[in-house]
Amino acid sequence: MSTGIILAIAIPVIFVLGAVVASVSLRRRDVSGLGYLSRETRRRDEMAAASAGATPAEDDAGVFGVSSEARELERAVALERRPPPVAVDEPALPQDWAPPPAAEVGVTRRQFLNRSSVILMATGLGTFNAAMIAFLWPRPTGGFGSKVKIGTVDSVDEAIASGTPAENFSYFSEARSYIQPYPTDAATLANAEATYGGSVLEGMKLGYVALWQVCPHLGCKVPVCGSSQWFECPCHGSKYNRVGEKKSGPAPRGMDRFPVTIEDGNVFVDTGRVSQGPAIGTDTTGQGLEGPHCRA
Ligand code: FES
Numbered sequence: 001m002s003t004g005i006i007l008a009i010a011i012p013v014i015f016v017l018g019a020v021v022a023s024v025s026l027r028r029r030d031v032s033g034l035g036y037l038s039r040e041t042r043r044r045d046e047m048a049a050a051s052a053g054a055t056p057a058e059d060d061a062g063v064f065g066v067s068s069e070a071r072e073l074e075r076a077v078a079l080e081r082r083p084p085p086v087a088v089d090e091p092a093l094p095q096d097w098a099p100p101p102a103a104e105v106g107v108t109r110r111q112f113l114n115r116s117s118v119i120l121m122a123t124g125l126g127t128f129n130a131a132m133i134a135f136l137w138p139r140p141t142g143g144f145g146s147k148v149k150i151g152t153v154d155s156v157d158e159a160i161a162s163g164t165p166a167e168n169f170s171y172f173s174e175a176r177s178y179i180q181p182y183p184t185d186a187a188t189l190a191n192a193e194a195t196y197g198g199s200v201l202e203g204m205k206l207g208y209v210a211l212w213q214v215c216p217h218l219g220c221k222v223p224v225c226g227s228s229q230w231f232e233c234p235c236h237g238s239k240y241n242r243v244g245e246k247k248s249g250p251a252p253r254g255m256d257r258f259p260v261t262i263e264d265g266n267v268f269v270d271t272g273r274v275s276q277g278p279a280i281g282t283d284t285t286g287q288g289l290e291g292p293h294c295r296a
Contacts, residue, residue: 063200129192146272149267150265179267196284198275208267228290233251236249246282252280256276257275
């Protein structure tokens, strides 16, 4: 066997033996309990005891040089060096879930959503019903927009004669209209029949014309002018004669008007049925300027 082969075998064996020796020497002697003695030590002690004529049981008498007090001391020191035991709590047993009391929780999410839905539906239905009732509720009668009774024939004639707001003019606020006398002579009525028609003409034949106070140009309220005996609009200067026929200005037509009827001695103005004023150039009464203008 060559030297190389011997070295190849010997070196690994030496390493293995060295590793075994190192692990044995580094091993803690107290891992397997207190007072542990290796097998060689115990055998040596037994041989020493046998040669001395004593049994291992007599060891406590100090035959081997280690007293029982020393062993107790060693045990107590080892016990002191031990880490304290870790307290482990007992695992709690699972418990059945029970919902918390309603007084603690208040309103749950489900309750909130349910109540919100009900409130929203009730509000929507209530609003819809209110709108339907308001739509179907009978409209008030007697005010502007309906057939308005302005008084008896005598009281209306008296108002015209007294000249309110000016001589030959009478204003009735409930109808927002001027109730003007219309000449009932044959020539004037013939002119009226050639221009007007329907319920407005019927009122003229009764001797009345109801002129809406709104200027047909841009909607200003048209006042009267006592000196000229015309209506004269302050906004842009349109002028109309006593029965609302346009004389001058930018207005596109004469003053708008309502039908007038007489029922049981009472005068009614139907403010729900407005008729457009006559065309420019209409002059059924022939009334000219009777004095200076109130507006330029
Ligand atoms: S609003 Fe009356 S003339 Fe323009």
